[in-house]
Amino acid sequence: MNSLENTLIEDKLCVVIPMKSPQRSKQRLANSMTNEARESLSLNLFHNTLAFFQEHFPMLDVLVVSESLDVLGLAQSYEANTLFDDGEKGLNGALDFACDWVKKSGYDSQLIIPGDIAVLNPNEIRELIGAAYDAEVVIAVAKDGGTNALLTSPPDAIEFEYGNQSARIHKGNAFENGLTCHSLNFTHLALDIDHSEDLKQAVIRAPERFSAWKKCLISPIKERRYA
Ligand SMILES: Nc1nc2c(ncn2[C@@H]2O[C@H](COP(=O)(O)OP(=O)(O)OP(=O)(O)O)[C@@H](O)[C@H]2O)c(=O)[nH]1
């Protein structure tokens, strides 16, 4: 890691991972998989995210925000900080709550990473952190125009508006606040798993991890049989 990232990390960067309960997660896959397979995939992605940061970025503190005590218990097993959020205000509400914790804990920067990125790459994260050296806002754009990583300095530099086409919205929020913003397109950070097509793409990138779930995909004809 070069001196730029060291400088930023020494200035106290906290990674925030929002994570719903597996039962509530991946609802867009509900018609493509059994609940058991969908929940198992959601948990695997979450475990992988926690393990990735513990292995590649042990110097970074992590905060997991969730309405699920089971999820928070898993987070603690990876030495992450945990924050219970009742889930009533959705993803943006959870992130606002987490951001308050990050600010009150004295961090200068915050990196939001969703718990459903198919494959995380340490060089992409290093490049993302390095880009924050001269920008208050750094966005990793998702394949569908969402926001798959958001690094803000200070943590509350912009309003969180996750949702449809949020990468463009977050960039606009930075501009309205007179802030410098880098929107970056990374191969791996762009792929979160929302739909069956994303899972098929993930199998291509990491067959050893995702082939089992691809076999769980229910074809439309089979779906009618289950109906
Ligand atoms: N704590 C918390 N995390 C959330 C909430 N909504 C989404 N997330 C998490 O934010 C990340 C990105 O969310 P989505 O892309 O919508 O993933 P998802 O909610 O599992 O997928 P769908 O159920 O199909 O919308 C995932 O890690 C989710 O678990 C929320 O209301 N509270």
Ligand SMILES: O=C(O)[C@H](O)COP(=O)(O)O
């Ligand atoms: O990235 C976002 O703004 C939200 O998570 C919505 O994107 P999604 O397509 O991953 O749900």
